[in-house]
Amino acid sequence: MDKFRMIFQFFQSNQESFMNGICGIMALASTQMYSAFDFNCPCLPHYNLAYGLGILLVPPFILFLLGFVLNNNISMLAEEWRRPQGQRGKDPSVLRYMFCSMAQRAMIAPAVWLSVTLLDGKCITCAFCTSVPVETLGNASHPGLSQGEIQRVLARIPCKEIYNGQQLIANEVAIRYLRCISQALGWCFVLLMTTLAFLVRSLRPCFSQAAFLKSRYWSHYIDIERKLFDETCAEHARSFAKVCIQQFFEGMSTDLVAAHCHLPRKAPADAGEAAEKLLGITDQGTMNMALKSWHRCKPPLNLHPPAFPTGNGWAGEGQPPTHPSAPRRETAAYYSWV
Amino acid sequence: MDRFRMIFQYFQSSSESVMNGICGLLALASVKMYTSFDFSCPCLPQYNVVYGLGIMFIPPIILFLCGLILNRQSLVMLEEWRRPAGRRKKDLAVIRYMCSSIMQRAMVAPVVWIVVTLLDGKCLICAFSGSVDPEKFMGFGDVSTVQVQQLLAKVPCKDDELTRNNTSRKAVSRYLRCWSQALGWSILLILIIAAFLARWLRPCFNQATLLQARHWSNYIDIEQKIFEETCCEHSRLFAHKCILHFFESMRQEIKLHSFSLPREGEEPEGEEDLLRGITDQDQVNKLLKTWYYEKPPLDVSQAHQRHPLVQERSPLPCADNARPKGPRCSHC
Numbered sequence: 001m002d003k004f005r006m007i008f009q010f011f012q013s014n015q016e017s018f019m020n021g022i023c024g025i026m027a028l029a030s031t032q033m034y035s036a037f038d039f040n041c042p043c044l045p046h047y048n049l050a051y052g053l054g055i056l057l058v059p060p061f062i063l064f065l066l067g068f069v070l071n072n073n074i075s076m077l078a079e080e081w082r083r084p085q086g087q088r089g090k091d092p093s094v095l096r097y098m099f100c101s102m103a104q105r106a107m108i109a110p111a112v113w114l115s116v117t118l119l120d121g122k123c124i125t126c127a128f129c130t131s132v133p134v135e136t137l138g139n140a141s142h143p144g145l146s147q148g149e150i151q152r153v154l155a156r157i158p159c160k161e162i163y164n165g166q167q168l169i170a171n172e173v174a175i176r177y178l179r180c181i182s183q184a185l186g187w188c189f190v191l192l193m194t195t196l197a198f199l200v201r202s203l204r205p206c207f208s209q210a211a212f213l214k215s216r217y218w219s220h221y222i223d224i225e226r227k228l229f230d231e232t233c234a235e236h237a238r239s240f241a242k243v244c245i246q247q248f249f250e251g252m253s254t255d256l257v258a259a260h261c262h263l264p265r266k267a268p269a270d271a272g273e274a275a276e277k278l279l280g281i282t283d284q285g286t287m288n289m290a291l292k293s294w295h296r297c298k299p300p301l302n303l304h305p306p307a308f309p310t311g312n313g314w315a316g317e318g319q320p321p322t323h324p325s326a327p328r329r330e331t332a333a334y335y336s337w338v
Numbered sequence: 339m340d341r342f343r344m345i346f347q348y349f350q351s352s353s354e355s356v357m358n359g360i361c362g363l364l365a366l367a368s369v370k371m372y373t374s375f376d377f378s379c380p381c382l383p384q385y386n387v388v389y390g391l392g393i394m395f396i397p398p399i400i401l402f403l404c405g406l407i408l409n410r411q412s413l414v415m416l417e418e419w420r421r422p423a424g425r426r427k428k429d430l431a432v433i434r435y436m437c438s439s440i441m442q443r444a445m446v447a448p449v450v451w452i453v454v455t456l457l458d459g460k461c462l463i464c465a466f467s468g469s470v471d472p473e474k475f476m477g478f479g480d481v482s483t484v485q486v487q488q489l490l491a492k493v494p495c496k497d498d499e500l501t502r503n504n505t506s507r508k509a510v511s512r513y514l515r516c517w518s519q520a521l522g523w524s525i526l527l528i529l530i531i532a533a534f535l536a537r538w539l540r541p542c543f544n545q546a547t548l549l550q551a552r553h554w555s556n557y558i559d560i561e562q563k564i565f566e567e568t569c570c571e572h573s574r575l576f577a578h579k580c581i582l583h584f585f586e587s588m589r590q591e592i593k594l595h596s597f598s599l600p601r602e603g604e605e606p607e608g609e610e611d612l613l614r615g616i617t618d619q620d621q622v623n624k625l626l627k628t629w630y631y632e633k634p635p636l637d638v639s640q641a642h643q644r645h646p647l648v649q650e651r652s653p654l655p656c657a658d659n660a661r662p663k664g665p666r667c668s669h670c
Contacts, residue, residue: 086632180380225577301619
């Protein structure tokens with residue numbers, strides 16, 4: 001139990017490193033996804049562009065949304081944003097901080113996908129093979145081919161097996177050219193992203209450090225408060241259920257005593273724990289009746305029952321107890337994580 | 339539990355070894371990146387130079403920036419540099435020391451990339467194949483200048499139809515690779531000698547200042563970490579008190595609004611009342627609704643007597659202490 005508590009506390013205190021871990025895992029997952037994906041250029045004039053750009057741009061968008069979905073804090077942000085003001089003011093800088101830190105982490109996996117795609121070169125080769133400058137790289141004056149036919153021939157560049165335009169432009173030359181452009185774009189993109197990250201990270205202490213410390217503290221606070229509230233409610237629900245069930249059994253045994261006109265069986269003083277736990281139900285018929293009653297007529301969600309339970313028991317309003325001095329045996333045990 | 343605490347303490351005390359670890363990981367990552375990168379020279383006259391030199395110099399810049407970003411100490415140094423002096427003077431020697439140690443660590447991965455690139459040779463062959471003097475090699479003498487340029491540009495591409503099995507291509511390629519590897523080894527040798535001298539001769543100059551600077555830079559780092567941990571711990575306690583206070587105020591309100599007679603069978607003082615006075619379905623619903631519609635103010639000073647651990651001196655920036663005068667969320 002202690003070990004789990006330590007781990008829990010570690011994650012609670014290092015919430016940011018936990019999020020960083022998830023973010024790293026998603027980046028690795030996106031690299032894996034790319035290498036496992038079987039890229040299949042259609043090698044047809046207009047389909048190439050759609051396919052290539054689609055593979056380049058749609059998975060990053062999906063990964064970005066996934067980054068938000070997997071982040072637990074998104075519901076916390078939404079809750080904090082939409083709650084009524086009440087007695088506690090809302091600080092927009094805290095909301096901005098939470099949103100920014102989530103967005104930054106969610107952007108890493110898409111950026112990794114884009115870089116890997118561009119550095120690999122297949123997407124750009126597929127998408128832009130029809131725009132290769134044939135004049136400079138090949139023989140534009142090759143006779144007999146109309147524009148449409150040239151486009152069709154060029155579109156087959158990525159598919160080496162069916163390429164039939166070797167006289168127009170050599171396949172390797174075109175692929176090398178396109179791949180060079182793609183890799184240049186890829187490296188420039190990575191450089192741009194890294195420079196942006198560096199600027200964001202290094203300019204912050206120069207300008208708004210105090211405000212940053214404040215926002216970070218309160219965003220952690222909101223998260224921890226939410227978790228602790230959930231834990232407290234869970235504890236309360238447990239105690240509530242325990243007492244409710246105990247009262248049900250007591251009510252049952254009181255009913256039976258009244259119905260069967262038995263003398264109330266007083267447990268002898270030295271009966272011990274076992275007799276107490278039986279809660280007055282000591283034979284098969286009584287037990288069956290208790291079980292049936294539990295199914296047919298669950299007790300009200302009200303721990304101040306009147307002396308005689310009335311009807312089906314969903315309490316509408318808090319009923320004032322008629323026997324305020326009825327002994328209330330609350331033997332809820334204390335299970336606390338806090 | 340002890341093990342976790344030990345690991346925690348280890349990280350707290352030797353942030354330098356963590357930095358060294360990150361630096362080593364980046365160097366390994368740069369080698370891996372180079373081997374997994376599919377180098378494909380365009381083999382076209384002007385594009386070669388741009389591509390070759392680009393691959394040689396842009397990734398080192400990226401790795402350098404990554405080294406700065408991933409290093410926690412760079413943030414600490416920047417904060418220390420930009421903070422107002424306040425009641426604690428700023429020591430420039432400490433900032434200089436931190437800056438130099440950060441720069442040294444950040445330079446390792448880029449240097450590894452450049453050295454690996456040079457020792458491998460592909461980049462230089464791609465970039466400078468067009469600048470080779472064709473007179474030195476057979477097979478280029480009897481061709482026009484433009485064609486020579488084209489041929490030379492195609493030297494890095496072994497599979498091109500023009501250069502397949504061309505012995506002059508292999509000669510040029512070997513020549514350039516030889517230069518590239520010589521350059522790579524020279525750079526490595528110079529850097530290692532420089533590092534050796536710097537480390538060996540350092541104790542001869544300003545050792546005392548160095549020890550001081552190192553101590554205080556370590557101190558600043560640890561102080562910041564402990565401050566963050568204390569803030570986390572504090573916010574946990576604060577949240578705990580706030581929630582308990584909320585439940586307590588709910589209980590008071592319920593007592594006020596219900597017309598029950600004062601109960602006699604109260605719990606003995608020693609036992610915690612976990613139900614906290616919330617004992618039926620509607621009360622629970624009301625509590626949950628109030629939690630959403632009217633979160634309690636961030637002020638636990640009323641709980642001061644019962645819970646002396648929490649000392650809230652001043653209302654916090656987010657707090658809105660005033661009890662609302664407007665309509666409360668009414669009982670459903």
